[in-house]
Every structure is written in C-alpha cells, then in structure tokens.
Amino acid sequence: KVNPSLSNQFMEKPSAPSGPIEVSGMTETSCIISWEIPMSDGGTPIIDYDVEKREADQTFWTKVGTTKDLQIIISDMKKEKAYEFRVSARNRVGTGPYLISDEPVVAGKKKTPPSPPKNISVLNIASKSVTLQWEPPLSNGGSELTGYVIEKQPMATSKWTKVVTLN
Structure with missing residues (x-):
C-alpha cells in the first residue's frame, strides 16, 4: 500500500x-x-x-x-x-x-507579427502535393500583410522547412 x-x-x-x-x-x-x-x-x-x-x-x-x-x-x-x-x-x-x-x-503602438491564419484546412491530398485553404488572421499586427510563408514538418522530426512564400 x-x-x-x-x-x-x-x-x-x-x-x-x-x-x-x-x-x-x-x-x-x-x-x-x-x-x-x-x-x-x-x-x-x-x-x-x-x-x-x-x-x-x-x-x-x-x-x-x-x-x-x-x-x-x-x-x-x-x-x-x-x-x-x-x-x-x-x-x-x-x-x-x-x-x-x-x-x-x-496598445496600438507596437507593430508585431500577425496572429496566425484562421480556419486552415486541407482541400486535396495528392501523392506529392497538398492543397490548403485558410482565412486571413484576426490581427495584422499593426501593419499590412505582405504574404504567407508555407512550411512543412516531417512527422518524425521537430524541424520545419520552408516550402514557399506567397505574396
């Protein structure tokens, strides 16, 4: 016991x-x-x-x-x-x-990174690609959004690598 x-x-x-x-x-x-x-x-x-x-x-x-x-x-x-x-x-x-x-x-003075995009979803998965969809973030951090960076992470690792930057 x-x-x-x-x-x-x-x-x-x-x-x-x-x-x-x-x-x-x-x-x-x-x-x-x-x-x-x-x-x-x-x-x-x-x-x-x-x-x-x-x-x-x-x-x-x-x-x-x-x-x-x-x-x-x-x-x-x-x-x-x-x-x-x-x-x-x-x-x-x-x-x-x-x-x-x-x-x-x-409040309102500091420019910061934007909040993350909302409602990220996978529309299609192919053998060597994936199609994603998302909505703009709730906040732009006080500055105009200039684009999105798409990254990927193999399931067995903790390392992220950039795939593409969309303007």
Whole structure:
C-alpha cells in the first residue's frame, strides 16, 4: 500500500513559465501574449496558466483569464495605454511564481507579427502535393500583410522547412 504523504513528498509548485513574454497580433485595443513551459513542472503535470495585466502606472493586477495554452488574447486594452503582463503556472500542488513582461506594451503602438491564419484546412491530398485553404488572421499586427510563408514538418522530426512564400 502506498502512503499518500510519501507519494506527494517529491511534488512541489511549478517554476515560473519560461520567457520572455512575446507580444503578437497587436490591434488598437488587443494583443496576443505567449510564453514557454516552466523549467520545472514540480513533479506533476501543469494544469493551466493564470494571466494578469495592469496598466504600467498602477499597482494592482487584474485577471485576464486562465488557459491551458501557451498564449492568450488580451482584450479591452485602452488605446495608447502602457500595460504589463504576468503569467503563472499551476499544478495540483499549487500556483508557482510569475513570469513578468520585460517592458510595458502600449496598445496600438507596437507593430508585431500577425496572429496566425484562421480556419486552415486541407482541400486535396495528392501523392506529392497538398492543397490548403485558410482565412486571413484576426490581427495584422499593426501593419499590412505582405504574404504567407508555407512550411512543412516531417512527422518524425521537430524541424520545419520552408516550402514557399506567397505574396
């Protein structure tokens, strides 16, 4: 019989998510922030991430939301206001320390990479080709879209290679 106190003995709260916090998909009132998994999950899987924001001249943080993903959409930002963000990881032991953004982000000011294209689907698969379809991204990142980069990844590897750039 396993003693429950012994099975939890080597578990702890996770470390802070790995950074830096990246900003993409900027609009006048929203952006997308992303981060990487913590260096340590504390010996038990990460359940989700808590995300908070504050205006850079304020002391109190407000909750943006909780997500299982490594990114979240930040909405309801005030145009031309500076914001800071922080993210913490949670496992079954508890919530770990925060990763805090390196510098304030001003809504609508920073040009960022666009958000990903929406509704990507495969229309046709042939022996040596595939036909794809997608819709433009929700956000152009504050700059006109100039094209799309199509990449492929063999299933057995983690390496992506560029196939074509469409203008």
